[in-house]
Amino acid sequence: MIGIFDSGLGGLTVAKEIMRALPGQKILYFGDTARTPYGNKSPEVVAQYAIENTKFLLRKKAKAIVVGCNTASAVAGLKLRKEFPKVPIFEVITPAVREALRVTRNGKIGVIGTRTTIGSGAYQKWCKMHTRECPLFVPLVEAGHLNHPTTHEIARHYLEPLKRAGIDTLILGCTHYPLLKPLIKSIMGNTVQLVDSAETVAREIANVKFKMQNVKLPKHEFYVSKKTPKFQEIAQNWLGHKIELREIRTKQDKD
Numbered sequence: 001m002i003g004i005f006d007s008g009l010g011g012l013t014v015a016k017e018i019m020r021a022l023p024g025q026k027i028l029y030f031g032d033t034a035r036t037p038y039g040n041k042s043p044e045v046v047a048q049y050a051i052e053n054t055k056f057l058l059r060k061k062a063k064a065i066v067v068g069c070n071t072a073s074a075v076a077g078l079k080l081r082k083e084f085p086k087v088p089i090f091e092v093i094t095p096a097v098r099e100a101l102r103v104t105r106n107g108k109i110g111v112i113g114t115r116t117t118i119g120s121g122a123y124q125k126w127c128k129m130h131t132r133e134c135p136l137f138v139p140l141v142e143a144g145h146l147n148h149p150t151t152h153e154i155a156r157h158y159l160e161p162l163k164r165a166g167i168d169t170l171i172l173g174c175t176h177y178p179l180l181k182p183l184i185k186s187i188m189g190n191t192v193q194l195v196d197s198a199e200t201v202a203r204e205i206a207n208v209k210f211k212m213q214n215v216k217l218p219k220h221e222f223y224v225s226k227k228t229p230k231f232q233e234i235a236q237n238w239l240g241h242k243i244e245l246r247e248i249r250t251k252q253d254k255d
């Protein structure tokens with residue numbers, strides 16, 4: 001059983017790719033909807049949340065943890081490995097950087113993400129990168145404005161400097177950005193390759209030989225720290241099937 005956590009909804013893009021890559025694995029998803037968003041919170045606060053979320057998933061018997069959230073991966077990936085040395089912990093940053101380095105032809109790589117992700121320097125520590133914070137993308141995606149003229153305008157504002165810098169590879173360093181792929185592609189053009197961190201982490205996990213039981217039709221479980229009808233609706237829309245959403249209620253459940 002693979003445990004995935006995110007600040008809220010966005011990590012479902014990662015869950016979906018993992019379900020596709022490992023169809024026999026049961027997924028335990030936790031979205032921290034009561035404390036979302038993480039992308040503008042301090043690294044210390046997000047790291048503390050990441051530890052609590054991991055403990056919750058381990059108590060629910062997850063055998064491996066996927067930090068679906070880019071912000072949490074950026075500020076807590078290493079901390080989690082130190083805190084839980086016996087548990088396989090996957091973060092979304094390293095596989096995406098590896099893929100970007102593999103596909104770039106001119107060595108000019110860009111990355112977009114939340115304020116805290118970009119501010120952490122987690123991507124830039126691997127190689128020189130052109131970076132851009134895109135704080136408005138998350139609320140626009142959650143509002144369903146994937147094709148709204150405002151989203152187009154904001155996307156142009158965020159992406160034009162990267163285009164001018166001549167990047168040929170762009171890492172989508174946030175859970176929500178895969179949903180904006182068509183728009184980002186239309187602005188960046190066909191010569192820029194988009195690296196989707198949900199896809200790259202799923203491929204990495206699929207390559208690991210787990211000693212975990214495969215089941216025919218795994219019944220995935222979905223937990224949130226605050227239940228909202230919107231979460232249920234968007235989640236079902238993204239995943240393409242009905243889900244049963246459970247809220248963690250007691251303090252003991254959370255810590």
Ligand code: DGL
Pocket residue numbers: 006007008010011036037038039040068069070071072114117138173174175176
């Ligand atoms: N899940 C976050 C990330 O991937 C985006 C949403 C948030 O800011 O919490 O960085």
